[in-house]
Amino acid sequence: MDKRHFLKFAGAGLALSPALSLAASSDSILQSDRQDAEPLSSLKPLTKGVAPITNSERKARIEKAQSLMKEQGVSAILIEPGAAMDYFSGIQWWRSERLTALIIPQKGDVAVVTPFFEKPSVLESLKVGDDVRVWQEHESPFDVVADILKSRGITSGKLGVESSVRYFVVNGVGSAMPNIDIVPAEPITRGCRMYKTAAELTLMHKANEITLAAYNVVFSHLKEGMTQADVKALMHQAQQNLGGSKTWCLALFNDASAYPHGTNAKQVIQQGSVVLLDSGCSVHGYQSDISRTLVFGKPSQKVTDVWNTVREGQNVAFNAAKVGTPAGKVDDAVRAYYVTQGYDKDYALPGLSHRTGHGIGMEGHESVNFVRGETAPLKKGMCFSNEPGLYIPGEFGVRLEDCLYMTDKGPRYFTEPPVSIEEPLGRLVPLA
Numbered sequence: 001m002d003k004r005h006f007l008k009f010a011g012a013g014l015a016l017s018p019a020l021s022l023a024a025s026s027d028s029i030l031q032s033d034r035q036d037a038e039p040l041s042s043l044k045p046l047t048k049g050v051a052p053i054t055n056s057e058r059k060a061r062i063e064k065a066q067s068l069m070k071e072q073g074v075s076a077i078l079i080e081p082g083a084a085m086d087y088f089s090g091i092q093w094w095r096s097e098r099l100t101a102l103i104i105p106q107k108g109d110v111a112v113v114t115p116f117f118e119k120p121s122v123l124e125s126l127k128v129g130d131d132v133r134v135w136q137e138h139e140s141p142f143d144v145v146a147d148i149l150k151s152r153g154i155t156s157g158k159l160g161v162e163s164s165v166r167y168f169v170v171n172g173v174g175s176a177m178p179n180i181d182i183v184p185a186e187p188i189t190r191g192c193r194m195y196k197t198a199a200e201l202t203l204m205h206k207a208n209e210i211t212l213a214a215y216n217v218v219f220s221h222l223k224e225g226m227t228q229a230d231v232k233a234l235m236h237q238a239q240q241n242l243g244g245s246k247t248w249c250l251a252l253f254n255d256a257s258a259y260p261h262g263t264n265a266k267q268v269i270q271q272g273s274v275v276l277l278d279s280g281c282s283v284h285g286y287q288s289d290i291s292r293t294l295v296f297g298k299p300s301q302k303v304t305d306v307w308n309t310v311r312e313g314q315n316v317a318f319n320a321a322k323v324g325t326p327a328g329k330v331d332d333a334v335r336a337y338y339v340t341q342g343y344d345k346d347y348a349l350p351g352l353s354h355r356t357g358h359g360i361g362m363e364g365h366e367s368v369n370f371v372r373g374e375t376a377p378l379k380k381g382m383c384f385s386n387e388p389g390l391y392i393p394g395e396f397g398v399r400l401e402d403c404l405y406m407t408d409k410g411p412r413y414f415t416e417p418p419v420s421i422e423e424p425l426g427r428l429v430p431l432a
Contacts, residue, residue, distance in 0.1 A: 040217065040234070040237050040238055040241055041241070043217065043238060043241035043242050044241070044242075045241070045242060045243030046206065046209055046210055046213065046242050046243050047206060047210075047243035047283060050202070050203065050206050050243075050283060050284065051199075051284075052203075052284040052285075053090075053199055053200070053203075053284065053285070054199070055090075055127050055128055057197065057199055058087075058088060058089065058090060058127055058128045059128055061087065061088055061192050062088055062104060062110060062128065064191075064192050065077065065088065065104055065188050065189070065191075065192050066104065066105075066106055066107070068187065068188045068191045068192070069104075069106040069160070069188055070106055072187055072188065073157075073158060074106065074157075074158045074159075074160045074183065074185075074188060075105065075106050075149075075154045075156075075157035075158055075159060075180075076103055076104060076105040076106060076149060076152065076154055076159055076160070077103070077104050077159070077160035077161070077185040077188055077189070078101050078102070078103050078145065078159060078160070078161050078165070078169075078173065078185075079101060079102040079103075079104070079161075079162065079165075079185070079189070080095055080099075080100075080101055080162075080164070080165050080166070080169065081093035081094055081095050081100055081101075082095070082164065083193075083285075083361075083362040083363045084162060084189050084193065085102050086285060086362065087189075087192070087193055087362055088102060088104060088110070088128075088192075089102050089110065089112070089126055089127060089128055089129065090125050090126055090127030090128065091112065091122060091125050091126050091127075092125045093122065093125075095166070098115045098118070098141070099113065099114075099115075099135075099141040099142075099145075099169060099172075100112070100113065100114040100115070100118065100122065101113050101114075101141075101145065101169070103145065103148050103149070105149070105152040105154060107152065107153070108152045108153075109129055109131055110128065110129040110131070111129065111131040111132070111133060111148045111151075111152075112126065112129070112131065112132045112133070113132075113133050113134075113135065113141055113144045113145055113148065114132065114133075114134060114135075115134060115135060115136075115137070115141075116134040116135065116136050116137075118134075119132055119134050131148075133147070133148060140172070140176065141172070142172035142173050142175065142176035143176055145172075145173055145176060145177075146173075146176040146177050149177065149180075154180075155177070155179060156179035156180060157180065157181070158180070158181050158182075158183045159173065159177075159180045159181070159182055159183070160182075160183050160184060160185030160187075160188055160189075161173075161182055161183075161184070161185050162184070162185045162186060162189060163184065163186065170182055186367070190367055193361060193362070193366065194359065194361075194366070194367065194368065194381070194382055195379065195380070195381030195382060196361060196381045196382075196383055196405065197381070200286060200361065201381075201383075201405055201431060202431065203283050203284050203285070203286035204283075204286045204287065204288065204360075204361070204383065204403070204405070204414060205414050205431050206243075206283045207244060207280070207281055207282060207283040207286055207287060207288035208288040208290065208403060208414040208415050208428070209415075209428050210239055210242045210243055210244040210281055210283065210288065211239060211244065211279055211280055211281055211288040211289075211290045211415075212290060212415050212425070212426065212427075212428055213238075213242055214235055214238035214239040214242055214244070214279070214281075215235075215277070215279070215290065215292055215425060216425055217234070217238040218231065218234045218235050218238060218277070219294070219424070219425065221234055222269060222275070222296060223269070224269055224270060224271065224296070225268055225269065226268065226269045227266065227267070227268050228251040228252070228253065228256075228266070228267055229251075231249075231251040231269075231275075231277065232249040232250075232251045235247070235249040235251075235277065235279050236248075236249060239279070239281045240281075243283070244281025244282065244283060244288075245281060245282050245283070246281060246282040247279070247280070247281045247282075248279065248280055248281075248364075249277065249278070249279040250262055250276075250277065250278040250279070251275075251276075251277055252267070252275075252276040252277075252278075252397070253267035253268065253269055253273050253274065253275055253276075254267050254270070254273050254274060254396065255393075255394055255395060255396060257274045257275070257276040257293065257391075257396045257397040257398070258391045258392055258393050258394065258395060258396055258397040259391075259397070260353065260354055260389060260391060260397065260399065269296050270296070271296065271297040272295065272296065272297050272298065272299075272300070273295065273296045273297070274293065274294075274295055274303060274396040274397070274398070275293065275294050275295070275296055276291065276292075276293045276397060276398070276399055277291065277292050277293075278290075278291040278399065278401065279291075280364060285362050286361065286362060287360055287361065287362065287363065287364045288403065288414070289360055289364055289385050289401060289403055290401055290402060290403070290415060291387055291389075291399045291400060291401030292400065292401075292418070292424055292425070292426075293307060293310075293397075293398045293399055293400060293421075293424070294421060294424035295421060299421050303396060303398070303421070304421055306390050306392070306396075306398050307398050307400075307421045308420075308421075309338070309341050309390060309398075310388060310389060310390050310398045310399065310400050311400055311417060311418070311420075312337065313334050313337060313338065313352075313356075313388035313390075314386050314387075314388060314400055314402065314417050316333050316334050316337045316388075317330050317331075317333065317334050317356050317357065317370065317386045317388055318386060318404065318411055318413075319333075320332075320333035320334075321370075321378055321384070321386075321404065321406070321410065321411040322378065322410055322411075323377075323378055323379065323380065323406060323408065323409075323410060324377050324378065324379075325377065325378050326374060326375045326376065326377055326378075327368045327369065327370055327371070327374040327375075327376050327377070327378055327384075328370070328371060328372050328373050328374035328375060330356055330357070330370040331355060331356040331357075331370045331371050331372050331374070332372060334352065334356045334388040335352065335372075338351060338352055338388075338390070343390065349391055349392070349393055350390065350391060350392040350393065351390060351391070352388055352389060352390060352391075353391055354389070355369050355370055355371035355372075356370040356371070356386070356387065356388045357369065357370035357384045357385040357386050357387055357388075358370070358384065358385050359382070359383065359384055360383050360384065360385055360403055361383055368382065368384075369384075370384055370386070378406050379406060380406050380407055380408045381405070381406060382405070382406045383403060383404070383405045383406075384403065384404055384405075385401050385402070385403050385404075386401065386402055386403070386404055386413075386417075387399055387400065387401035387402075400417055400418070402414065402415045402416065402417050402426065403415070407432050412429065412432050413429045414428075414429060415427065415428055415429060416428075416429050
């Protein structure tokens, strides 16, 4: 399938075929005449018929959290706005000096505390429960929290909060309820969020499909003289037109590609430029994260060799990710392979200066990680990025990143990595 026909295929809003890869050569993709390319405005959303998380699934999440609280002797958990609040209640809110919080007791219904004048807005996204209690500007929200807990029979015991909960909230609740012990909530919230259901995997798969399709469009529009801002704008627009939200993109060219998260130095695409892109989007709150490295024009032998080493690093990580294996062993396996290729066994440069991968779901970075020392065993439903890059300061860097999820038989990719630097796209993999 040539570039023109693929763009018409994508523009019609059809999903990427599981067998489709960027089969044309690097030169034909990145340097051919683009006058006949379909405009980005022709791209159609790939999200038709994609359903958000249901209320029944949210209720099941709350029940699981309550079961974990019972096992661990936690009386309730308090959650501030963010991914966890959305995960359990559907509320999409922000953090300010005025407390809005979700309270999940070990027994009984969930409750929400929020300022009086925010209640109508909070109710717009609340999916479960109807106990919303308010506080006025001259009142303490922590007294309202205490009232909620007392109404659930909680006057002492353990209250779980995540590590991101702000100090003034912890201090305020502690003052209002001096017999409550504040403990970490992560064993409960992470114990739910870390293991994705079929519905969650479907949304993540769709987000990855959109990002991979956007990469194909961006590859077809690359040209000499483009800036990082130019390429990022293309990726944002392509993902948005294809149905992604909360899009993001990191574009690194030439020696800037050796900085994993970028540099303020301005770069443009030239003949022979290494182009490293890291991008993703959200579909109904669930994230994608894909990185690709290619060369505009003909790659040097050194760049090709490093690219091939990184691609094999992904294979090593994937093969090491077995059910029951501690997540840190995946990182260990990659570093052991890189040592055989002349790189440092630790985090020195040139080499792999960051973890092999991170957890992903409603947030781009979640626990658990593929990083040295991580003892959490791999289990069905866990999702990770697989991105063992290599970075050579002053020259270039290569990062290939594809996300995977654990099944009861082992790992499976959302997107399969590309086969070579000349075919730098990869392909979408059907859900198991």
